[in-house]
Amino acid sequence: MSQPTLDVVAIGNAIVDVIAQTDDAFIAREGLSKGAMQLLFSTEEAEALYAKMGQAVEASGGSAANTVAGIAALGGRCGFIGQVADDQLGEVFRHDITALGVEFTTEARSGEPATARCMILVTPDGERTMNTFLGASQHLPAKALDRDLIERGAILYLEGYLWDPEEPKAAMDHAIDIARTAGRKVAFTLSDGFCVDRHRDEFLELLDDGRLDILFANEDEIKSLQQTQDFEAAVEATAAKVPLLIVTRSEKGAIAVEDGTRCAVEAEAIDRLVDTTGAGDQFAGGFLMGLSQGRSVEDCLAMGAVCAAEVIQHYGPRPEGDIKQLVSARLG
């Protein structure tokens, strides 16, 4: 097998974010679960929520896509696989990820449903509450997997959100096989506490079967995975099943456990919290770029913290500032 030519190849939902400011009263009135992601299954439901939202801004998003966007901004070489429709927002998604130098070979799907949209409501405390209409994204078929692209990536990175729709879930199993056969690492993010709740058994099975090399989670997600309120117990139980576990803890920083050895990083100081959208995605991006550069786990954590701090100080889920320079300033 030849050497990998890409740092990371990610597979994820191809989503355009629709971001609007709101207040806690709106979240409560709509019966939304603040800070979480919920799926909207009907076009009517999606349109009804959109009609109630204030003026918005559109930006390419999608969890794993945001992560490779961050890695590309750090100078990494990436590929992405995800399903868009043949429409204006699909073009926007393709433009943005391609403009970053990410290889995106998945062909657009014609006809309905439209490109996926995630309506993100940002409250004054910077927290985002996400409402996703999966659209075309839920139809990523196994045949759309670009085997060559997956084999070229040193790390295959998958998002837990892909387990929600049937077609991509099936494709993921196949993608993991391709990567493992090629001798690549497989990284996975649990995505969201409620997502873990929906697919706990399958996620635990992936861990038990040793199909994952690297696992990203936040506090909510890892507690949901292990069905405990005891954070330390959840970390211990999970770390036993994966070679490298990373848990982000918002303003408390992040920890990593590699083969039983634990280290931690504090959160970076910020001037102003604007919008937490993309914080976890960019943390993962910084961390994976560090891994790809052969850095220590401690330095990888620091890179993740720098990238997360940048993205939460502006609206939108991808870096706007020069994160490469920010990382250099932090690590030298």
Added chain:
Amino acid sequence: MSQPTLDVVAIGNAIVDVIAQTDDAFIAREGLSKGAMQLLFSTEEAEALYAKMGQAVEASGGSAANTVAGIAALGGRCGFIGQVADDQLGEVFRHDITALGVEFTTEARSGEPATARCMILVTPDGERTMNTFLGASQHLPAKALDRDLIERGAILYLEGYLWDPEEPKAAMDHAIDIARTAGRKVAFTLSDGFCVDRHRDEFLELLDDGRLDILFANEDEIKSLQQTQDFEAAVEATAAKVPLLIVTRSEKGAIAVEDGTRCAVEAEAIDRLVDTTGAGDQFAGGFLMGLSQGRSVEDCLAMGAVCAAEVIQHYGPRPEGDIKQLVSARLG
């Protein structure tokens, strides 16, 4: 004739902005005129530039639409007339302006061309260079004018950009007639120095015929209108032809001349210049809201300055902060 029930009704191009960061080298390489707006006439030209641009963010724009968005954010009652296509970006435009409480009754146009897009390149100094593909916007027909809506507005506000395409230009003449017959004021913005260059004779004719009550311009535009490099001479010559002239001067503030009496305001202090897109539009919005509230011209200038200062401290052409509160803090 009944009393107006709306503060401002605006007619303008209905455009979605596509905003990306760039550098001066890119502007030079593409042969663009920094700080100006140029029209892209072919889809190929628009697509070629889009392909070269970096990752972007989409936000509803359009000069006059931004102005009414600002007035609505200040608590004003507004209407808007402009042409979108029956597509995703048209829906985005309609959603955003409607979400602000602006009455928008113009029906979407089916088929090609698509909803207008303006590719805005923001350089590190915060200056924006605009590249507009007018799309559906250039097909606003006179029959799309909502006579009742125009008659209900105390002020009809028009953008000079509408003189670029043939169909809206003809519609504007008709709109001015409707407003004047109903006893309403007509306000106009010169939009852009190059736009003035393209339509100087027609703009001067509007002034000479006494069809405008209020004129907004910046330094470039008024000098282009009077074909002089002498700012004071341009102000004098123009003020003689319109009851109320407002000229914005970027970091030097703004002046107004009403029936021969001149007053001025300094620019508001800002923390950080991010993106000048929308500065003139929001200045006009603040000023017109003040007029509608029966404030002095000096206070109207101050309101314009506050609104312009807010919008240049973030990406995007419409207010994000609570400008109503900012105005209160400034004027009491």
